[in-house]
Amino acid sequence: MNLILFGPPAAGKGTQAKRLVEQRGMVQLSTGDMLREAIASGSELGQQCQAIMSGGGLIADDIVIALIEARLKEAEDAGGAIFDGFPRTLGQAEALDAMLAKLGKKIDHVVRLKVDDGQLLERIARRYADQGRPDDNPDSFKVRLEAYNRNTAPLLPYYDEKGLLTEVDGMGSVDAVAAAIDTALDTRV
C-alpha cells in the first residue's frame, strides 16, 4: 500500500507515520527528515537547504523529488511507503505518480489530517520550547503555514478527483488520531 499523509505543518504527519511504521511495517519516506539529515551531515545539499528551511520556505521540487526517487524502489520492494511531507506542490505530486507508474505502482490512499491553525501554533510553540527546531520559531512557522496554504492545500482537489482522499480529525490526542487513521485505512477498499 502507498499512503500519503497530508496536512499543514505540525498536523502530526511525522508522529503518525512513525506509529504506522511500527504497527504495520510500512516504510516512512519523510522529505523533512531527509533534509534535516542532509543538514546535520554538513553535505553540500544540506548547506544549500539550511537557510531556506530555517526561514520556513519550501525546498526546490527537483531536490526533494530526487531524494524520494533515491529511496522509492527500496520502499516499494518492502511492501509500500508512507509519504510524509511529500508531495507539497503539484509538480511533486505529478512526479510521484510518474515515478510510481514506472514501478507498476500507484498511490492507494491520501489521508488528510485536519487541524485548526490555533492548535498548530500551540503544538509548534511546545516543540520550539522543548527542542528549539529552528523552523519552529513563530516567524518561520507563519511562512510554513503560508507555503502550505499557497502551494500544498491546492493539491487536495487533485487527489479528491481521483477518489483517493479521506479526511481525518487531527485535533485529538495522538492515540485518538491514530485510531481515526486506522479506521480510515481499514474501511477503504
Ligand code: B4P
Ligand atoms: P516537515 O519535517 O515535513 O515538518 P512538518 O510539516 O512541520 O511536520 P509534521 O506534520 O510531520 O508534524 P509532527 O508530527 O512533527 O518539513 C519541514 C521543512 O522541510 C519544510 O518547512 C520545508 O522547508 C522542508 N520540506 C520538507 N518536505 C518538503 C517538500 N516535499 N518540498 C519542499 N520542502 C520540503 O508534529 C508536530 C508537533 O506536534 C510534534 O511536537 C508532535 O509531538 C506534536 N503532535 C503531533 N500530533 C499531536 C497530537 N495529536 N496532539 C498533540 N500534539 C501532537
